[in-house]
Amino acid sequence: MSTTKRTSLILSFILAPFLVILLSLSVGRYPVDAWTIIQVIWCKLTLQPCPVDEIYQTVVWDIRLPRAILGAVVGGCLAISGASFQGLFRNPLVNAGLLGVSSGAGFGASLAIIMFDNVLMTYLLAFGFGMLAVVLSYLIARVYKATPTIMLVLGGVIVSSVFSALISLLKYLADPADQLPAIVFWLMGSLAHARFSDIMMAGVPMLIGISGLLLLRWRINVLSMGDREAHSLGINTTINKGIVIACASLATAGAVCVSGIIGWVGLVIPHIGRMLVGNDNKVLIPVSLSLGAVFLVIVDDVSRTLTGAEIPLGILTALIGGPFFVYLLKKTKGGGW
Amino acid sequence: MVALLKVEEISFGYTAAPVFEQVSLGISPGQVLCLLGPNGSGKTTLLDCILGWLKPRAGRIMLDGADITDIPARQIARHVAYVPQIHEKTFPYLVKDIVLMGRASYLGPFAAPSEEDMAISAQALDKVGMSSFKERPYTQLSGGEGQLVMVARALAQQTPLIIMDEPTAHLDYHHELIILETIVKLIRDQGLSVLMATHNPNHAFYLQKNGVDTLVAMMKNQHIINLGGVEEVLSEYKLGELYEIVARIVDCVPDDGGILHQVVPVSTITRS
Numbered sequence: 172m173s174t175t176k177r178t179s180l181i182l183s184f185i186l187a188p189f190l191v192i193l194l195s196l197s198v199g200r201y202p203v204d205a206w207t208i209i210q211v212i213w214c215k216l217t218l219q220p221c222p223v224d225e226i227y228q229t230v231v232w233d234i235r236l237p238r239a240i241l242g243a244v245v246g247g248c249l250a251i252s253g254a255s256f257q258g259l260f261r262n263p264l265v266n267a268g269l270l271g272v273s274s275g276a277g278f279g280a281s282l283a284i285i286m287f288d289n290v291l292m293t294y295l296l297a298f299g300f301g302m303l304a305v306v307l308s309y310l311i312a313r314v315y316k317a318t319p320t321i322m323l324v325l326g327g328v329i330v331s332s333v334f335s336a337l338i339s340l341l342k343y344l345a346d347p348a349d350q351l352p353a354i355v356f357w358l359m360g361s362l363a364h365a366r367f368s369d370i371m372m373a374g375v376p377m378l379i380g381i382s383g384l385l386l387l388r389w390r391i392n393v394l395s396m397g398d399r400e401a402h403s404l405g406i407n408t409t410i411n412k413g414i415v416i417a418c419a420s421l422a423t424a425g426a427v428c429v430s431g432i433i434g435w436v437g438l439v440i441p442h443i444g445r446m447l448v449g450n451d452n453k454v455l456i457p458v459s460l461s462l463g464a465v466f467l468v469i470v471d472d473v474s475r476t477l478t479g480a481e482i483p484l485g486i487l488t489a490l491i492g493g494p495f496f497v498y499l500l501k502k503t504k505g506g507g508w
Numbered sequence: 509m510v511a512l513l514k515v516e517e518i519s520f521g522y523t524a525a526p527v528f529e530q531v532s533l534g535i536s537p538g539q540v541l542c543l544l545g546p547n548g549s550g551k552t553t554l555l556d557c558i559l560g561w562l563k564p565r566a567g568r569i570m571l572d573g574a575d576i577t578d579i580p581a582r583q584i585a586r587h588v589a590y591v592p593q594i595h596e597k598t599f600p601y602l603v604k605d606i607v608l609m610g611r612a613s614y615l616g617p618f619a620a621p622s623e624e625d626m627a628i629s630a631q632a633l634d635k636v637g638m639s640s641f642k643e644r645p646y647t648q649l650s651g652g653e654g655q656l657v658m659v660a661r662a663l664a665q666q667t668p669l670i671i672m673d674e675p676t677a678h679l680d681y682h683h684e685l686i687i688l689e690t691i692v693k694l695i696r697d698q699g700l701s702v703l704m705a706t707h708n709p710n711h712a713f714y715l716q717k718n719g720v721d722t723l724v725a726m727m728k729n730q731h732i733i734n735l736g737g738v739e740e741v742l743s744e745y746k747l748g749e750l751y752e753i754v755a756r757i758v759d760c761v762p763d764d765g766g767i768l769h770q771v772v773p774v775s776t777i778t779r780s
Binding site for chain 2: 258261262263386387388389390392393395396397399400401402403404405406407408411445449450451453
């Protein structure tokens with residue numbers, strides 16, 4: 172590949188999420204034209220009094236922008252963690268929830284909905300139980316001296332199923348008038364409540380996770396050779412696996428706690444990346460981040476414009492992504508599998 | 509001269525029953541040690557100990573004069589490279605990306621390979637004659653080609669010692685000879701040392717005939733039962749005892765002169 176082509180490709184993957192975020196500001200039930208959007212962003216960034224009607228300021232700056240940004244970060248987190256886990260566990264069929272982070276977070280959120288009915292507590296418990304689930308999976312794997320991959324997977328399966336059972340228990344106990352629907356909607360995923368304060372809070376673990384994975388991305392290649400080979404290539408497998416798991420879990424737990432459970436992105440976006448740029452994690456990891464961000468922002472735009480009531484994201488990701496995946500599969504012949 | 513590798517009376521067992529006990533051997537620069545032994549005699553386990561992947565229960569392993577329990581994985585990986593017996597392929601990485609992974613021990617935790625690492629990997633691929641495959645997904649290679657890529661990855665590690673676990677298992681005659689010729693070339697041109705587990709004693713005869721300083725170790729019943737030069741260890745009697753077979757050693761005369769010995773397994777011994 173020529174250097175100019177390479178550079179333009181890298182640039183487009185970096186710019187694409189920002190472009191999609193900007194475009195999605197004009198998408199929605201309340202029409203806002205491009206000039207108004209530019210005015211609002213300009214005067215908000217420069218802290219000048221805005222010549223635009225108050226209602227436009229609210230729609231663009233307080234509602235659509237945080238939602239688009241959060242969608243991009245959440246989508247990026249789910250995709251980058253999924254890609255990392257696929258490499259780490261040497262299994263193209265796993266996603267970011269492999270070690271139980273999603274079901275743990277789902278349990279935490281359900282518990283908070285029943286006990287506190289408070290958004291902040293929902294975030295905190297979802298994040299806390301998401302991370303707890305990963306720690307438990309890891310400890311189960313530790314029982315067998317080292318942390319062999321298969322034991323981690325098994326630990327994850329066990330912890331996930333326990334938390335799923337507990338979620339069912341909470342649903343059974345929940346008040347069917349208001350708590351049960353709240354739990355069900357949370358579990359289907361939504362960005363509808365996004366505010367800047369959410370981005371600030373959940374952004375911390377998400378950015379730590381993303382940065383860690385971006386820094387370690389080439390090492391994930393080596394780890395995907397399997398423990399024994401990675402060791403013989405000079406990598407301390409226990410430490411490196413632990414760091415990758417910690418980063419991916421921070422990113423996923425941060426994402427899930429504000430958005431609910433959004434399936435599909437963590438599993439399939441990395442594969443779309445593999446078809447486009449190949450399997451080298453040095454390239455695949457950042458590309459997954461970009462693709463996941465773009466994809467979730469678009470899906471969220473569809474979710475809030477398609478019908479009067481919002482369609483939960485967990486439903487739309489598969490409905491929109493599935494056909495797109497098949498199209499790419501046909502177009503790229505699967506990229507070497 | 510400090511031996512490249514010195515294994516001093518090591519013992520290992522997964523459970524209370526030992527896989528092997530009191531195993532000692534050593535390799536000097538430019539030498540090949542062929543490790544022979546029946547299935548399940550612990551050859552691979554011994555190699556895992558030498559790679560620092562398993563910890564022996566007793567004894568010590570000295571690498572260039574340092575005990576391997578005292579040095580981290582990245583240091584071991586700069587002294588010993590490893591060509592696995594079975595490499596489980598998962599993702600269709602490109603051949604050049606696979607070879608590049610040999611550079612891991614020279615890179616910081618957050619670093620990606622530099623231009624220099626890429627040049628070293630390209631050279632390694634060239635040495636095994638696989639340069640034209642560099643842009644291919646390695647999942648599409650044949651067994652022999654895949655094995656050569658694994659050798660190239662080991663070469664990219666730039667270690668004085670390469671450990672190979674049955675490098676020619678599952679390969680046809682042609683690819684078996686390519687691997688052996690590559691080993692001979694590496695030892696002759698670069699003074700590398702190789703420790704290889706093998707099921708074919710003829711490999712030792714081949715290496716010896718091609719001017720390589722070759723040692724043979726026989727492993728059986730938890731011990732090294734014979735260790736020494738090719739002529740001394742590879743006798744009909746000792747081979748027969750090792751594998752519980754009737755073995756004959758025949759001579760053949762290749763076109764380039766000299767004599768190439770070959771072991772012919774004749775029949776098993778049934779104990780009455």
